[in-house]
Amino acid sequence: MAVPDVCQVPAPPAPPVPTPFPNTAMVANATKVSTKVLIENKQTVIETSEIPSSMGDQAGTAGGVVSGTVGQKVVFKKGSSKVIAEGKGMVHQVAQSAHNGSNPNAPGGLQMAPSQA
Numbered sequence: 001m002a003v004p005d006v007c008q009v010p011a012p013p014a015p016p017v018p019t020p021f022p023n024t025a026m027v028a029n030a031t032k033v034s035t036k037v038l039i040e041n042k043q044t045v046i047e048t049s050e051i052p053s054s055m056g057d058q059a060g061t062a063g064g065v066v067s068g069t070v071g072q073k074v075v076f077k078k079g080s081s082k083v084i085a086e087g088k089g090m091v092h093q094v095a096q097s098a099h100n101g102s103n104p105n106a107p108g109g110l111q112m113a114p115s116q117a
Contacts, residue, residue, distance in 0.1 A: 002099040002109030007060020007070060016062040023099045024107065025074040027091075028110035039084055046088035047079030047095075052117040054099050072101035074109070 004020030011017045030051050034044040051074040060070055077088025077096040097109035 001112050002054075003099065005057045005060075005099060006061035006065045007057045008061050008065060019060060019067050021057040021060060023054050025054040025097075025099070027051065027111070028088050034085040034088070034090075037090075042071050045060060045076070045083050045091040047076050048088055049091065050075050057100075067100040069100050072099070074099050076111070078110070081109045 002023040002104045006018050006020050009019045015091050022113050023030070026099035027045055028079045030043075030045045030049045032046075034046050037044045054074050056073060057070050063069055075098050076091050077098055079091050079095060081089060084093070089109055090100035093111055095111040097111055
């Protein structure tokens, strides 16, 4: 979850209004996960994993103030330095994430749920 994800909401006839939204993503949709290390028989999310899309900012149809996008991928900034899967740090609760693509509009997100895909 990343808060605030400031996106521009159209407000005709005035220019778009910057509006903060919570931005979330479903870890169950993660790609590039560890397939060799399972937790409770589920694939494990590692620091190079990505979640292809996020949600919560769709009303900001004019795009994010920084990223210019809405509902784009989530990446993890850092995994655990002590718990490793396939040579990569595992994502854990409160691990930092960045939302909305390569120029994240909400760079200060946190992983709020256990990291099984």
